[in-house]
Amino acid sequence: MTYVIAQPCVDVKDKACVEECPFDCIYEGERMLYIHPDQCDDCGACEAVCPVEAVRYEDELPEGWRPFAAVNAEFCAGLGSPGGAASIGPIGRDHPLVAALPKV
Template structure:
């Protein structure tokens, strides 16, 4: 169950999540950070650090942001 960074990150791009990730699976894109789902170890360290509550387990992404699950994967394949 990898974590996903959704729409609230756009425009904020606070790096607090990057700093706490023990496996360095969070990367910067043009408009947001994203999590590489193949590298994420599901530790959850990033979720409470996000000041805009943009990080969710992939099974709990709000329906209006469900396309961010695929977006994180596509960005990681870059």
């Protein structure tokens, strides 16, 4: 299990979680941030600083946000294992589910 960034992050991208993450495993998409499940060490630092409470432990996602576990994993699967988000910067796309959401 890992931490997941869910729907409240869409069109917000506060990035406090990025600054707090000691593992550099939070990647920036076009409309939201994503946690790379293979790089997350489950420290919880990101959860504590999220101002919109979008970060949750995978097992604790509310029912409506459960698809975001797959959203984070699938988005990051396309990246491979780049060795950290800072090395590649913002990614000019989102997971199709996120891209299809109405803009806030």
